[in-house]
Amino acid sequence: MISGPLTREEEYDFRQLLKQMKNLNKAEQSSKRIVRQSTYQYEGHDITSWKCTEYLYKKEPCPLPTKARGLFTSMQDSEEVIVARGYDKFFNISEVSQTKWPWIEKNTHGPYELTVKENGCLILAASLDGGKTLLVTSKHALNLPHAEVGMKWLQQHLNQAGKTPEEFAAFLHENNATAVFELCDDSFEEHILEYPERMRGLYLHGINRNSVELDTWPSADVTKVAERFGFRVTEFFTFESVDEGREFADKVRNDHMLDGRAIEGFVVRCQINGSDKPFMFKIKYDEPYLMFREWREVTKRILNDKPYRITYPLSKQYVAWVKGQIRDNADDFIDYNKNKGIIAARKGFLEYYKSHGGNESDVYDQESAGTKVLLLPIATICCGKTTIALALSKLFGFGHVQNDDMPKKNRRNRFHSMILNQFDGHNFVFADRNNHFLEQRKTLTAVVRKEFVNCRIVCLYWSHEGISKTDIFKMATKRMAGRGENHQTLTPELAPNFLEIIRDFQKDFQPLDLESSDDNLIEDVIELNPMDDAKVNLQKVIDDLCNMFPDMLKRPSDAEISEALESATTYVPTVRQSLGGKSKKTPAFFALVPVDVDIKQWLAQLLETNTSEDWDLCKEMLYSGHHDRPPHITLVHNASTKDSRAKTIYKGYMKLPNNQIISERITAKCHADYLVCNGSSMALRIKSIITKDNKLLPSSVVRRSATLEDGEVSLVTFNSVPHITLSCGKGIKGYQSNEMLLTVFGPEDADSPLDCPDGWSVIPVSLSFNAAFERFQN
Numbered sequence: 001m002i003s004g005p006l007t008r009e010e011e012y013d014f015r016q017l018l019k020q021m022k023n024l025n026k027a028e029q030s031s032k033r034i035v036r037q038s039t040y041q042y043e044g045h046d047i048t049s050w051k052c053t054e055y056l057y058k059k060e061p062c063p064l065p066t067k068a069r070g071l072f073t074s075m076q077d078s079e080e081v082i083v084a085r086g087y088d089k090f091f092n093i094s095e096v097s098q099t100k101w102p103w104i105e106k107n108t109h110g111p112y113e114l115t116v117k118e119n120g121c122l123i124l125a126a127s128l129d130g131g132k133t134l135l136v137t138s139k140h141a142l143n144l145p146h147a148e149v150g151m152k153w154l155q156q157h158l159n160q161a162g163k164t165p166e167e168f169a170a171f172l173h174e175n176n177a178t179a180v181f182e183l184c185d186d187s188f189e190e191h192i193l194e195y196p197e198r199m200r201g202l203y204l205h206g207i208n209r210n211s212v213e214l215d216t217w218p219s220a221d222v223t224k225v226a227e228r229f230g231f232r233v234t235e236f237f238t239f240e241s242v243d244e245g246r247e248f249a250d251k252v253r254n255d256h257m258l259d260g261r262a263i264e265g266f267v268v269r270c271q272i273n274g275s276d277k278p279f280m281f282k283i284k285y286d287e288p289y290l291m292f293r294e295w296r297e298v299t300k301r302i303l304n305d306k307p308y309r310i311t312y313p314l315s316k317q318y319v320a321w322v323k324g325q326i327r328d329n330a331d332d333f334i335d336y337n338k339n340k341g342i343i344a345a346r347k348g349f350l351e352y353y354k355s356h357g358g359n360e361s362d363v364y365d366q367e368s369a370g371t372k373v374l375l376l377p378i379a380t381i382c383c384g385k386t387t388i389a390l391a392l393s394k395l396f397g398f399g400h401v402q403n404d405d406m407p408k409k410n411r412r413n414r415f416h417s418m419i420l421n422q423f424d425g426h427n428f429v430f431a432d433r434n435n436h437f438l439e440q441r442k443t444l445t446a447v448v449r450k451e452f453v454n455c456r457i458v459c460l461y462w463s464h465e466g467i468s469k470t471d472i473f474k475m476a477t478k479r480m481a482g483r484g485e486n487h488q489t490l491t492p493e494l495a496p497n498f499l500e501i502i503r504d505f506q507k508d509f510q511p512l513d514l515e516s517s518d519d520n521l522i523e524d525v526i527e528l529n530p531m532d533d534a535k536v537n538l539q540k541v542i543d544d545l546c547n548m549f550p551d552m553l554k555r556p557s558d559a560e561i562s563e564a565l566e567s568a569t570t571y572v573p574t575v576r577q578s579l580g581g582k583s584k585k586t587p588a589f590f591a592l593v594p595v596d597v598d599i600k601q602w603l604a605q606l607l608e609t610n611t612s613e614d615w616d617l618c619k620e621m622l623y624s625g626h627h628d629r630p631p632h633i634t635l636v637h638n639a640s641t642k643d644s645r646a647k648t649i650y651k652g653y654m655k656l657p658n659n660q661i662i663s664e665r666i667t668a669k670c671h672a673d674y675l676v677c678n679g680s681s682m683a684l685r686i687k688s689i690i691t692k693d694n695k696l697l698p699s700s701v702v703r704r705s706a707t708l709e710d711g712e713v714s715l716v717t718f719n720s721v722p723h724i725t726l727s728c729g730k731g732i733k734g735y736q737s738n739e740m741l742l743t744v745f746g747p748e749d750a751d752s753p754l755d756c757p758d759g760w761s762v763i764p765v766s767l768s769f770n771a772a773f774e775r776f777q778n
Contacts, residue, residue, distance in 0.1 A: 003175040006211055013212045014082060018073065020065040021050050034064070036515065040142040043133050047074045047083065051140045054514050055459075055525035057089040058096055066212065070124055070139045077130070082210040084126035084137060084178045090267070090280040094550060099281045105242050107272060108279050112245040113219045114266040115236040116258065117282060118203045119193035120184035123150035126210070131173025134165040149188045150181065153202045161230025168229055177217075180206040181231070190342045192289050192296075193262055204231040205267070216278050219269065235259075242270075249283045256364050264289070288363050290454055291315065295322075295349075296342050297453040302326060303336055305605040309451050311372070314353075314363065321349050371552065372423055372455040374448050375430040376441065376522065378512055379462040380472065381505050382479035384534040388460070389430040390568035391538050395556050399426035403433035410630055412440075412595045412772050416447045423452060427552065436509045438518035439667045443596040443770055445521040458548065459522045460541060461512050462530040469506055475531055476502045524548060535565055588639075590653040591632035592668055592689065592715070592771035599631040599684070599724060602767060603675075614761040618675060621682040625727030627734060633670065633686055633771060635701075636718040637735075646718045652700035656773070666694060666773040668715055672724070674753070676744055677761040680729040683737040684767070685745065686722040689715045720747045 006014065024035035036051045050071045052064045070086025091099045098107075122139045123146065136154060138146040158168055172179060181202040184195045204226040209215040217225075219236040226233045235258075239245040249266055252258050265284035272279050291312045298315065299322055301308040310316060322345060326333055335341055354360065375398070377385045386402065393400045399422030406414045415433065422429045435441050448455050464472060480502070513519050526544045528537045539561065546555045556564075600622075607619045635653060640646035656666070674685040693702070693713045702713040721741035725734045744762055746754045756762045 003177065003209060005176055010211055010213075017065055017212050018080065024065070038141065042135060042142055043128065045074050045128055047072055047135070047137075047142060049137075049140050049142070051515070055512075055522075055527075058091070058525070059527060060097065068212075068214070070122065070137075072124075072126070072135075072137065074128065076128065082212075083128060084124045084135060085208050085210050085214075086122065086124055086139060086178070086180060087206065087208065087216065087280060088214045090282060092282050092284045094547075097547065101242075101246065104270075104281070108242065108270045109273055110240045110242070110270060112239045112242055113236050113269040114239070114245055114249065114283075115205060115219055115234050115269070116263055117265045117267050117284065118182040118184050118205070118234065119191045119264045120182040120195075120203070121146050121189070121191075123147070123181040123183045123202065125150075125154060125168070125172065125179040125181065126177075127169040127173040131170035132166060134169040134172075145188075146183060149185060150183050150202065153183065153185065154181075157202060157230040157232075159230075161228070163229050171225075171229075175207070176210050178208045178210060179204060179225075180208060182234070186343065190339050192292050193264060194343045194347075199232075201232045203234045205234045214278055216269065216280075253285055291363075292346060294453050295346060298322075299326075299333075299342075299345060300337055301450070301453075303333060305602065305609065306450060308453065311452070311454060317353065318349050321352055371427060371549070372448075372452045373428045373549070374419070374445070374455055374457045375428060375460060376445065376457055377430075377432070377435055377460045377462070378441070379434050379460070380436060380464075380476065380509055380530060381434070381502050382476040383462045383528075383530040384479075384537060385434070385460070385462070386432055386571075387534040387565070387568045388538050388541055389432045390571050391534075391561070391564040392428075392430060392541070394564040394567055395542070395560060396428065396553060397426065399423065399429035401429065401432060403431075409776075410593055410774065412443070413593065413630070416444060416595070419444070419448065420451050423448075423455075434505065436505060438510045438513070438516065439770065441522075442518035445519075446596055449521055456524065457522045458524040458526065458545070459512060459519075460526050460528060462528050464509060464511065464530070467529075467531060472506060472530060473502060476506075534569065538565060586638060587654075587775040587777060589637040589776050590635040590650070591774050591776055592635065592670065593630060593632045593774045594670070594724075594769045595667070595772050597767070597769040599726070599767075599769075603726065606765070614763050617679060617759075617761045618677045618682060618763070621677050621679070621727045621729070625682065625729055625732075627725055627727050629725075629734065629776070631724050631726065632774065632776075633689065633722055633724055634717065634719060635715065640718055643718075648700050649716055649718050652698040652716075655698050656696055666691060666696065668771050668773075670769055670771050672765060672767040672769075674744075675761070675763045675765050676741060678740050678757070679759065680732045681725065681737045681740050682727040683723040683725045683741060684765070685741060686724065687751075689717070689722060689771075691715055721745050721749045 021035050021037070025037040034053050034056065038049045038051070040047045040049065050073065052066070052069075056062065056064050057067060057069075067088035068085055069089045070084065071082065072084040073080055074083045076083065093099050093101070097103060124137050124139070126135045127133065128135050134154070136147055136151040138144045138150070141147070154168075155165060158165060182205050183202055185200045186195050187200070204222055207217040207222055207225060219234075219238075223233050223236070225231075237248060239248065245268065252263070256262060263285070265282055267280060267282050270279050271277060291314065294310060294312060294315055295318050298308045298310060298319060302319070302323060303326065310319065325345065325348065332341055332344065336345070350363065353363075375389075375392075377389075379385045389398075389400050389402075392398045399419075401415065401418045401422055403411070403415050406418075415431075419429055419431055431444060433440070435444070445457055448457070512522070512525065514522060514525075526541055528540060542555060542561065546553045603618075603622060607615055607622065636646055636649040638650060641650050668689050668691040670686055670690075671688045672684040673687045676683055676685060690708065690712050691697075691714075693711050697713070701716045703716055704713050708714070719738055721738070723737055723741055725737040728734055728736070743757065744753050744755055744760075753762050
């Protein structure tokens with residue numbers, strides 16, 4: 001352990017690191033995912049947070065300039081320095097090759113310090129102004145509530161110990177160090193394990209020197225600091241051999257307790273052989289915590305009237321119990337969606353379970369019906385994704401759904417439904433589509449997670465990083481020529497403009513971005529090179545999947561892999577569809593089709609939980625009425641083109657390219673705010689239809705507004721009141737919903753109802769969803 005200022009060599013290392021980080025942050029869009037820089041104002045200082053793309057920490061060798069997770073820099077005395085540093089990213093047992101027990105036994109030495117892994121959120125504390133000011137931050141940001149709550153707790157602990165924030169800041173400055181805490185406060189944010197009031201606060205877990213290389217203090221010294229400044233002490237245990245440490249951790253796992261309380265696991269500190277360089281890993285206990293997480297997510301879905309599936313036998317009893325509690329004690333669940341009341345609900349069920357003959361051991365012995373894994377490629381044309389999918393299916397029996405096999409009509413919803421159906425008979429399902437749009441990934445991962453709460457999403461990422469567009473284009477055209485007409489849609493015969501389509505795919509390719517809300521459900525990434533052949537990439541996928549799921553997958557022999565690859569490369573598709581060119585028929589109408597919600601199911605669940613007369617009318621219409629088309633928002637109908645405005649709008653949508661990928665390029669965020677029913681028709685009023693400003697969209701079909709965000713536009717509809725027709729009475733046509741909605745909202749589409757005739761139901765609702773552009777034929 002070293003403390004104090006950096007040496008000249010260490011200062012040089014930091015300058016080099018800073019230069020690399022800044023260059024990566026300025027890189028072009030396809031590279032910007034590697035490092036992100038955010039600057040915050042704090043007590044008169046500009047504090048910069050450096051955040052690296054999470055999945056790259058796992059890559060071997062790691063391509064990141066630093067493995068530090070939580071790195072903050074600032075100008076201090078006219079020189080930029082590290083002001084706060086978290087740990088290097090460390091992994092669970094068997095999560096990467098360096099955390100497999102054989103590697104640890106061979107390459108590390110003791111002492112092995114097992115510190116209790118408290119179940120909270122990470123907080124960093126450091127000094128500014130030469131030790132006069134205390135900086136408190138979350139892992140990557142200063143502007144989150146976690147940092148504010150962390151500061152309050154820090155001040156409370158210091159006050160109880162008779163210390164001041166200035167004294168603690170001076171201590172950190174003197175040692176050029178960052179204090180690493182775990183914030184555990186159920187009154188602020190509940191996690192899985194319970195922290196009663198007597199156990200809440202900041203647990204001092206470590207002290208790191210503010211240097212490029214990780215230099216972390218021994219746990220005994222950390223404990224002394226915690227006691228000196230009044231922080232909660234993190235319990236630790238020391239063993240000289242790895243076998244002793246593992247035996248102790250296994251005993252705690254089997255006992256389900258440590259000193260009478262449940263814990264999440266341990267963080268282990270040791271050293272690399274032949275050096276004093278620290279090495280850290282964690283031993284995490286999955287059960288029953290994955291089941292508890294399932295209960296939490298299922299409860300949220302029940303509260304929000306959303307569908308759910310369960311994977312643990314005991315979850316079925318929990319669901320029956322919690323539905324009764326929500327019905328009879330609704331006030332207990334008011335803040336559940338804000339992560340309040342989660343532990344109380346779980347404890348309530350476990351008490352009920354035990355009082356009805358259940359044993360506590362049953363809770364810990366629960367086994368999931370099987371881990372579900374979605375294999376999500378992010379790729380471009382001709383990279384070999386279908387070849388790999390077919391080979392994996394032959395080798396392991398994975399489910400495989402090809403988007404190219406789907407009919408054009410309502411393609412995305414069909415693709416999603418087929419994937420969910422495949423999970424009924426398979427633990428692994430390969431979603432065979434390029435998924436090169438963020439919106440595609442967002443809707444698919446959300447749909448799967450809604451149905452399977454604990455589904456693990458693994459991305460097979462054909463990265464464009466460091467490869468020129470010209471080289472990728474040449475590769476794609478060469479491989480397409482090589483496969484000839486052996487494809488469902490994209491062949492020289494079916495798509496004479498295939499070169500243009502390849503360029504469009506490249507141009508539209510949106511890199512993986514785990515920090516975005518579109519990609520943040522992805523947990524693991526296998527990075528592949530589109531220039532490598534299928535054999536190289538298949539072997540990498542097999543090796544990585546077998547490492548990720550050692551209890552579920554066994555690596556096949558080289559001969560078996562070769563046989564599967566040969567079978568995949570000789571595959572002949574049975575579906576053939578034309579991709580390019582104009583349709584022989586003029587579309588009957590253009591519409592937007594919801595892609596991430598089942599409207600009818602959503603409505604049925606609303607009707608189940610609402611029993612007033614207004615809802616009774618809607619219920620009768622839903623089950624006795626009819627509507628042959630899938631739920632959609634009509635943009636414009638060919639039959640309306642006698643009207644000059646409709647004709648202009650129709651011509652605008654006709655200008656859009658007519659091929660299967662157009663609906664993947666044009667999606668809209670929609671919001672429904674009223675359900676209207678008059679006994680003859682029932683419809684959802686759509687208040688907003690917002691899409692990204694896209695060069696494909698003619699000016700005649702978009703409307704710009706100062707109230708929209710930059711780069712956003714509204715899609716134009718001919719109907720004065722955009723809507724989704726849900727049901728029609730006998731002899732009633734879908735278009736008659738227009739007349740009903742005009743009566744309620746008027747031709748200017750008022751924000752709130754202008755009229756509600758006797759016997760009609762006009763009910764406020766709230767539903768946001770994404771929808772994709774579709775052409776409909778009669």
